[in-house]
Amino acid sequence: MSTETITEIESYAAAVRTALADLPEQTRNELLEDLTDHLTEVAAEQDGGTLLERLGPPAHYAAELRATLPAGGVSPSQQRWSLALTRGRVRAQHLDARLGRVLGYPRFSDYARLLRPAWWIIRGWAAAMIFCRIASVDARDGLLPVLEGNEFVGLLVLIGAVVGSIWLGRRAGGFGTWPKRLVAVGSAVVALGAVIGFFELDSDLRHGPSVVYQTSGSPLESVEDLYVYDAGGKLLTGVRVFDQWGNQITVGFDRCGRPATYLGDSRSDVQVTVYEEPGSRTYPFCPEMAPLVQPMPSAPVQVDPTPYPSKESRPKPTADPAPAPSPTVR
Numbered sequence: 001m002s003t004e005t006i007t008e009i010e011s012y013a014a015a016v017r018t019a020l021a022d023l024p025e026q027t028r029n030e031l032l033e034d035l036t037d038h039l040t041e042v043a044a045e046q047d048g049g050t051l052l053e054r055l056g057p058p059a060h061y062a063a064e065l066r067a068t069l070p071a072g073g074v075s076p077s078q079q080r081w082s083l084a085l086t087r088g089r090v091r092a093q094h095l096d097a098r099l100g101r102v103l104g105y106p107r108f109s110d111y112a113r114l115l116r117p118a119w120w121i122i123r124g125w126a127a128a129m130i131f132c133r134i135a136s137v138d139a140r141d142g143l144l145p146v147l148e149g150n151e152f153v154g155l156l157v158l159i160g161a162v163v164g165s166i167w168l169g170r171r172a173g174g175f176g177t178w179p180k181r182l183v184a185v186g187s188a189v190v191a192l193g194a195v196i197g198f199f200e201l202d203s204d205l206r207h208g209p210s211v212v213y214q215t216s217g218s219p220l221e222s223v224e225d226l227y228v229y230d231a232g233g234k235l236l237t238g239v240r241v242f243d244q245w246g247n248q249i250t251v252g253f254d255r256c257g258r259p260a261t262y263l264g265d266s267r268s269d270v271q272v273t274v275y276e277e278p279g280s281r282t283y284p285f286c287p288e289m290a291p292l293v294q295p296m297p298s299a300p301v302q303v304d305p306t307p308y309p310s311k312e313s314r315p316k317p318t319a320d321p322a323p324a325p326s327p328t329v330r
Helices: 003-019 025-031 035-043 051-055 058-066 076-103 108-114 116-135 151-174 177-207
Strands: 262-267 270-275
Touching: 003 035, 003 051, 003 058, 035 051, 035 076, 051 076, 058 076, 076 108, 108 116, 116 151, 116 177, 151 177
Parallel strands: none
Antiparallel strands: 262 270
16 A cells, blocks of 8 residues: 555544544544544555545545434443444445446446336336236246236236336335335335246246146045056056146156166257156156056067969960871881
8 A cells, every 4th residue: 555545544534533523532432443444445446536535525424423423321232333334334335436436327326226117117027926926826937927827817917016116116205214114125025026036937947847736635646656558558668747838747656766867858859858856757667567468469470481373473284295196007
């Protein structure tokens, strides 16, 4: 650190102490306990600008520290907590200014205000998705809300949620303290739900849906294995069963204790390899316990390789030979 920077830190700290000179010495020392460390940290950052440009006038900095002083009757622990909050707020303001300069704005909060309309729309969409997901018994993942399988009703919910979110965003500034806090908490919950839903959808697209059918109380409850035969009565192995939405149906359990293997799943011209686990298992588990006996192939018919002669190839009978002439007597 250069001598010039050290001098700047000492001058700024001295000006802050002067602004707080009217306070009792013990109180002033508590307020200025880590002032030098904070100024050194700010001055060491390689983004240019003096302490005055980054933190504002020393009198303003001192006023923020003074505002943390509690009223009479406050315990020392509460006073230290209030002081810690003030120091955190000062550091947040400094970070706000640093990020803003990276984006070409005085503060990052100035840039964030320009994004509020987009956030209102995203908040409405996320709220509609969460509502339809909770209200629907048969919820399906997608980018648009669907309420009980009805896409039109889901679209109406989406429009209402987006309009309500925009209305709330434009008027929330005039709310009281508690309504503002409720809006902030609700927005945080919706944002968290949107992030969770995003990662769930991304996982489904990458690894397939994680739908597990509940067999309790249904006719499938007693099913332990599945055996699929083709039209000729031959048992098929390595079979995977899906519903109309592409969700794999998993029932029963592996009684034969097969080790985990790699399974190939060909889709179009892409070869996908998955692990054998509850969400991607194949049937039957125990082919040797198939309930139907597979038909035995019939014995092949032995065919004489010598072809039977056709009518055309049969030899035709020749004419009777003429009788030999008898010898004459002379």
